[in-house]
Amino acid sequence: MNTIDTILQMKDLTIDIKIDEGTLNVVRGVQLDIKRNETLGLVGESGCGKSLTSKSILGINNKKCNSKGEILFQLNPEKSVDMLKLNPNGKAIKKIRGKEISMIFQEPLVAFSPLYTIGNQINECTRLHVTKDKVKSKALSIEMMEKVGIANASKRYDQYPHEFSGGMLQRAMIAMSLVSGPKLLIADEPTTALDVTIQAQILDLMNNLKKEMGMSILFITHDLGTVAKMCDRVAVMYLGKIVELAPVRSLYKTPLHPYTNGLLGSVHRIGTSREKRLYSIEGTVPLALNLPKGCGFYDRCPKKIKGICNQKQPELREKSEGHFVACFACEHEEAKHE
Numbered sequence: 001m002n003t004i005d006t007i008l009q010m011k012d013l014t015i016d017i018k019i020d021e022g023t024l025n026v027v028r029g030v031q032l033d034i035k036r037n038e039t040l041g042l043v044g045e046s047g048c049g050k051s052l053t054s055k056s057i058l059g060i061n062n063k064k065c066n067s068k069g070e071i072l073f074q075l076n077p078e079k080s081v082d083m084l085k086l087n088p089n090g091k092a093i094k095k096i097r098g099k100e101i102s103m104i105f106q107e108p109l110v111a112f113s114p115l116y117t118i119g120n121q122i123n124e125c126t127r128l129h130v131t132k133d134k135v136k137s138k139a140l141s142i143e144m145m146e147k148v149g150i151a152n153a154s155k156r157y158d159q160y161p162h163e164f165s166g167g168m169l170q171r172a173m174i175a176m177s178l179v180s181g182p183k184l185l186i187a188d189e190p191t192t193a194l195d196v197t198i199q200a201q202i203l204d205l206m207n208n209l210k211k212e213m214g215m216s217i218l219f220i221t222h223d224l225g226t227v228a229k230m231c232d233r234v235a236v237m238y239l240g241k242i243v244e245l246a247p248v249r250s251l252y253k254t255p256l257h258p259y260t261n262g263l264l265g266s267v268h269r270i271g272t273s274r275e276k277r278l279y280s281i282e283g284t285v286p287l288a289l290n291l292p293k294g295c296g297f298y299d300r301c302p303k304k305i306k307g308i309c310n311q312k313q314p315e316l317r318e319k320s321e322g323h324f325v326a327c328f329a330c331e332h333e334e335a336k337h338e
C-alpha cells in the first residue's frame, strides 16, 4: 500500500448475512481506498450496503454478518493492520476504535447514554485516549465542545442528553468523536435527521474541523446534494457494489453510470424544469438474495443491453483519470463513438 497517500484500503470486501430463506450477499467485492486528508463520499439508496461496509471497518457489525476480504488501515508509516483480522472484542481493535478511527451516526442518541451528562461522556473518551490527568482532560473536553460551536460549554458540560436539541447533540457527538484526534472519521448520514439549516451548519463545521485537524472522512449519504459540498471523491454504490468512482467534479460534470444519472436526476436543481426535477429512478433496490448473474441494476436500467448486461457482472474500468465505471452499456456507447 502506498503509505504516503492512503490511510485505508478495502480489498475485495464481501459481507454475507445468513437468514432463514438463504444467504444475503449484501456487500459484493468492494475495492476502495481512502486517501490521507480526503473526504470520500459513499453514496447510494437506502439498503445498498453503505452502513455495513463502514461498520465492518470498525468490526461493529452484527454477529450474523460474515465479512471477507481485507481492510488495511495504515496505523503509522511503517505499519498497516487488517481490520478484518482483529478480534472485534479484543484489545487491538479497541485501541483503534474511537482513537484512530471514529464514527458518527445519523441518530446521536445512539452515541449517548441518557443516564450520564454530556460532559462526562465526552470526557470518558478524552481520558481513555488522550490524557489520564483529570484537570487537563476536563479542560480538553470543554475546549472540544467549544470548538464544535456549543456555547457556554463549561455549563453545558454538566447537562444531560435530553437537555440538548438535535443539532446540539449532533455537535456533541462530533466533539466526542474528534477529541482523540482520529486519522479517519466515518460519518454515516450525519445530517439526515436534522433540519435543512442545521444540516448546513453541521456540514460547514465538519469541513472546518477537517481542515483544522487534518483527517480523512468517509462520508456516507443517500443524498448527492450534500456530496458536492463535502467530498473530494465519490463512490456510488448499488446493491453492494461500487458502480462508479470519480473525483466529485468529474462525477457531476460527466456522470457515466445510468444509476448515477438517475440519482443526479433526483437531486433538486435550481433552473431545471419541474418535470426534470421530479425525475426518479423507477423500481426499488432488489433484495440481495438469489442475485442474478448479470448487472444488479439490470431491471431498472434505461440503457440495458439484453444478452450482455444480464449475463455477466461489469467490473470497474477507468474511463478518464480517476473516473471509474462498471457498466457494459457505457462501454458499448463509447465503442459506437470511436
Ligand SMILES: Nc1ncnc2c1ncn2[C@@H]1O[C@H](COP(=O)(O)OP(=O)(O)O)[C@@H](O)[C@H]1O
Pocket: 017, 019, 024, 026, 044, 045, 046, 047, 048, 049, 050, 051, 052, 053, 062, 064, 288
Ligand atoms: N442484521 C441484519 N439482518 C439481515 N439483513 C440485514 C441486517 N443488517 C442489514 N441488512 C440488510 O443489508 C442491506 C444493507 O444494509 P445497510 O448497509 O444498512 O444499507 P444502507 O446503509 O446502504 O442503507 C439491507 O438490505 C438490509 O436490509
Ligand SMILES: [Mg+2]
Pocket: 050, 051, 052, 188
Ligand atoms: Mg445506512
